[in-house]
Amino acid sequence: MFFIALLKMKGKVTQAFIEATQNSCKSPPPGIKYHSVFCTLGQYDFVITFEAPDEKEAMKWAMPWTEFCETQTMVAVSYDEALKLLK
Numbered sequence: 729m730f731f732i733a734l735l736k737m738k739g740k741v742t743q744a745f746i747e748a749t750q751n752s753c754k755s756p757p758p759g760i761k762y763h764s765v766f767c768t769l770g771q772y773d774f775v776i777t778f779e780a781p782d783e784k785e786a787m788k789w790a791m792p793w794t795e796f797c798e799t800q801t802m803v804a805v806s807y808d809e810a811l812k813l814l815k
Contacts, residue, residue: 729779729780729781729782729783729786729803730763730777730778730779730803730804730805730806731777731778731779731780731786731801731802731803731804732775732776732777732801732802732804733774733775733776733777733778733790733793733799733800733801733802734771734772734774734775734799734800734801734802735772735773735774735775735776735793735797735798735799736771736772736773736797736798736799737773737796737797738796738797738798742796744796745796748792748793748796749765753765756778757785757788757789759780759781759785760778760779760780760785760789761778761779761780762776762777762778763777763778763779764776764777772800773797774797777804783803786801786803787801
């Protein structure tokens with residue numbers, strides 16, 4: 729399953745956040761595959777696209793980030809898959 733996570737920092741970027749981010753990107757949790765990590769301007773500070781086996785694993789992935797960020801994680805369906813559903 730594909731997911732999109734929107735993250736908004738709760739405060740300043742700390743060394744602990746930088747280390748947690750680097751560690752997660754280098755060694756993702758089991759079953760998690762990152763596709764992209766973007767730093768953004770606007771309402772959210774980061775946008776992360778990733779795959780997880782199911783919603784429960786995506787939720788487990790998101791929980792540690794709440795120490796540093798407010799998160800919103802959404803299930804994503806590719807455009808091609810969405811078109812198949814319409815037929």
